[in-house]
Amino acid sequence: QVQLQESGPGLVKPSETLSLSCTVSGDSIRDYYWSWIRQPPGKGLEWIGEIQKIQKSENTIYSPSLKSRLTISADTSKNQISLKLNSVTAADTAVYYCARVSRATGWYFDYWGQGTLVPVSS
């Protein structure tokens, strides 16, 4: 059974960098694409970006609204996906989810982590 576990700081200060990891178990990250999605408290879902790392090729696609501040990477040795969002503000406060993107389901998000809440506050 595939499991995704997000981890990161409990709190980030404004103007600092938000760093999150998503550890995948039960599957190799080399076999799928992976996305980050966030949800501000009480609000809807926002897609952040995707890493398409299959074997030796890698491609990242970012939301235009976050592209200038965002980096998504993959570490196959740790079977982890990472997110770095710099210069954060209170508007970046959200639950951050990592999700698997599966060709078998038409490239939709078929497995999700439980999410991690990241407040941005001084």
Add this chain to the structure above:
Amino acid sequence: EIVLTQSPATLSLSPGERATLSCRASQSVGTALAWYQQKPGQSPRLLISDASNRAAGIPARFSGSGSGTDFTLTISSLEPEDFAVYYCQQRGNWPLTFGQATRLEIK
């Protein structure tokens, strides 16, 4: 960016009734649309992919239809566990986008 507009924002129905949720895209996405269910405190769950394909383990009372710009999620006979928030999501164009949600509540 493709904007997905879901209607109604809130739908109040009773168990056993039929639910019809709508998702309209600002431009054609073909059939590249999914539906997700989210319950309080939980991650979203994939229900329908490519407009009409039920995901693994999803009960047959859930069905999806549509293409182009107009899509529908139908729950044929509501069970108590179906009262939740529903999102549509398109994968026809980058960036990927979600609808603003329909909340299905018990009447």
